Amino acid sequence: MxxxxxxxxxxxxxxxxxxxxxxxxxxxxxxxxxxxxxxxxxxxxxxxxxxxxxxxxxxxxxxxxxxxxxxxxxxxxxxxxxxxxxxxxxxxxxxxxxxxxxxxxxxxxxxxxxxxxxxxxxxxxxxxxxxxxxxxxxxxxxxxxxxxxxxxxxxxxxxxxxxxxxxxxxxxxxxxxxxxxxxxxxxxxxxxxxxxxxxxxxxxxxxxxxxxxxxxxxxxxxxxxxxxxxxxxxxxxxxxxxxxxxxxxxxxxxxxxxxxxxxxxxxxxxxxxxxxxxxxxxxxxxxxxxxxxxxxxPLLAGANRDEYALFVKLPDRVFPRTDRALLTRVLTGAAGSPRAQAILAVYPDDPDGLVALGTDLFFHAPNDALLAAHPAPAFRYRFDWGTRFFDLGAAHGLELLFLWPRPMGLSSGVLRGQGRAGRARLADAMQGSWAHFVHGGHPGPDWTPWAAHAPNLTRLHPDGLTVTSAGETTRLGRWAGLLPAMP
Structure with a gap:
């Protein structure tokens, strides 16, 4: 040795x-x-x-x-x-x-x-x-x-x-x-x-x-x-x-x-x-x-269902608190006022609407734009497993706990009490898919490639990896080319 x-x-x-x-x-x-x-x-x-x-x-x-x-x-x-x-x-x-x-x-x-x-x-x-x-x-x-x-x-x-x-x-x-x-x-x-x-x-x-x-x-x-x-x-x-x-x-x-x-x-x-x-x-x-x-x-790209919850619900520990007014200014700058108002009407003016809007603006829409411009086989995922810790849901960074042993020094307490067997199955499936992609450019037989005419999505969830249509991804999906600048 x-x-x-x-x-x-x-x-x-x-x-x-x-x-x-x-x-x-x-x-x-x-x-x-x-x-x-x-x-x-x-x-x-x-x-x-x-x-x-x-x-x-x-x-x-x-x-x-x-x-x-x-x-x-x-x-x-x-x-x-x-x-x-x-x-x-x-x-x-x-x-x-x-x-x-x-x-x-x-x-x-x-x-x-x-x-x-x-x-x-x-x-x-x-x-x-x-x-x-x-x-x-x-x-x-x-x-x-x-x-x-x-x-x-x-x-x-x-x-x-x-x-x-x-x-x-x-x-x-x-x-x-x-x-x-x-x-x-x-x-x-x-x-x-x-x-x-x-x-x-x-x-x-x-x-x-x-x-x-x-x-x-x-x-x-x-x-x-x-x-x-x-x-x-x-x-x-x-x-x-x-x-x-x-x-x-x-x-x-x-x-x-x-x-x-x-x-x-x-x-x-x-x-x-x-x-x-x-x-x-x-x-x-x-x-x-x-x-x-x-x-x-080959490209594997995606985001978590509730990315922006981390920034809204843990402001002092990650990023400063944000609000709808800030996102409105960002969206207006990217899309223009009439279009921005039409988009905003889709999102309730409440905490859940704020999380959904920020998630779509800064994560899902740019990801869809990346996929649309990619010249080779691409696969899209959405991480849907949610934690009850601070009611964060499937927040930014949470998928790392399934892909790596204790990434970022995070405690397993973030996951505690939420179906250990299901978590283990999802972690094994995700690690296997990532490794399969590294080996051969395809995350595995359960995955279907993304395409503009067939914008497939693989949901990463304890129930399994399931392919659904793009219509179930985000309310902003129809504006996939939108790339608002981060504040």
Missing amino acids: SDLLVRATESGALRGRAVRVDQHMALAWLGVPYAAEAAGTLRFAPPRPHAGWAGVRDATRFAPDVLQPLDPSVTLRPSAEGSLVLNVWAPAAPGTHPVLVWFHGGAYRAGSGRLYDGREYAARRGVVVVTVNSRLGPLGYADFAGLFGDDRFAVNAGYQDQRAALHWVRRNVAAFGGDPARITVAGESAGAVTVNLLLRDPATRDLLAGAIVQSGGVNQLSDRENSVDLAAGYARALGVTAAGRDRLWTLPASAFVRSLHTLERVRSRRLNSRPTLDGTVLPGSLPEWLARPAAPV
């Missing part, structure tokens, strides 16, 4: 460890650098190649997470500035296995690859799993280049990290038993936005064999004007002027975390960390991005 645990990569040799799943075994290499540490003079630089190491590097423990705000999903874990690492889980059995590269959610402000344990897929499903950490918050996405007209600051540094990680996987995954020609990228929420970007990025689209998009739309991108305004807010919070911008390299990294908290208090209804349509790393506008050809690979 000891020989199995040492693998050679382009930067040097790594020693991993064996992990057990019931009667099965997997191998894990944790905290593997895919780029140089993005700190010091490299704080705002694009990701640079790692200098490598001599001898065999220990890869049996997770590396510190990248610096980020403390919240319920990231507390009590060590963090460090610019820790650009990934984690690999591989089947113990020799062979050439398909690869799943996972990008975590967290609104581009928090989260970690270590929260998604890949041993189950590796040991029981024959998949090599890679989870990625990249720069977050102002260190990953503040547009200081646009604010100061200074190209020493990388734009979309966090996304460039993710892109570099995918290239590292392509070059090195064979050492772990992975097939570099069968890489499926997957992500949830912000991670799903990343997958959408990678699908149309000329630097990455040819690396992909498949894509899984969970609860994340391209409407979460920021235009340059909004991005520069955000950067100005960060600069004010940091006490940095244009003349003194060199201080941004010498400020303690913790100051950037505090600046994010400050900006969130000032811009309390907005996403304050997200990729920028900058015209260089990414296109300059959403229509320009949509005009780019997507990789012609």
Whole structure:
């Protein structure tokens, strides 16, 4: 077994460890650098190649997470500035296995690859799993280049990290038993936005064999004007002027975390960390991005039935409280007043109507637009299992508890008392479908492809995976092309 645990990569040799799943075994290499540490003079630089190491590097423990705000999903874990690492889980059995590269959610402000344990897929499903950490918050996405007209600051540094990680996987995954020609990228929420970007990025689209998009739309991108305004807010919070911008390299990294908290208090209804349509790393506008050809690979995409409940019912723990007036402004900006009023009339002016409207606007409609534009076989799902915890229903992120062992550090108490046997059946069915998709580009015999003339939907529910018509998905379904900008 000891020989199995040492693998050679382009930067040097790594020693991993064996992990057990019931009667099965997997191998894990944790905290593997895919780029140089993005700190010091490299704080705002694009990701640079790692200098490598001599001898065999220990890869049996997770590396510190990248610096980020403390919240319920990231507390009590060590963090460090610019820790650009990934984690690999591989089947113990020799062979050439398909690869799943996972990008975590967290609104581009928090989260970690270590929260998604890949041993189950590796040991029981024959998949090599890679989870990625990249720069977050102002260190990953503040547009200081646009604010100061200074190209020493990388734009979309966090996304460039993710892109570099995918290239590292392509070059090195064979050492772990992975097939570099069968890489499926997957992500949830912000991670799903990343997958959408990678699908149309000329630097990455040819690396992909498949894509899984969970609860994340391209409407979460920021235009340059909004991005520069955000950067100005960060600069004010940091006490940095244009003349003194060199201080941004010498400020303690913790100051950037505090600046994010400050900006969130000032811009309390907005996403304050997200990729920028900058015209260089990414296109300059959403229509320009949509005009780019997507990789012609199989796509699995969907969202949860009650996504927006998380933001409405747990405002202090996730996002600030929102209301119908805000969604009305967003919808009017996207659709125009007469059309917006017609859409709003379909949704009751009550808490349930607010959840349904926000869910459709920011998740189902963008997802349908993605499917309609995709040039290859696509499969659509809706996660319908609901929790009684805070009366959240099938809220944003809940499907992760069925796909991963305790993702995001969430307690099983979210699921307690709601049919353990049914939950186990659904978890097994979902994990099997995801793995089946990674292996062959199809989630399984119970699934029917989506098409414009046959917009099939697979419902993920304890009763089983059932295919229904698009008419049962959302009240906004008839406006599938609508892409309202996130506030």
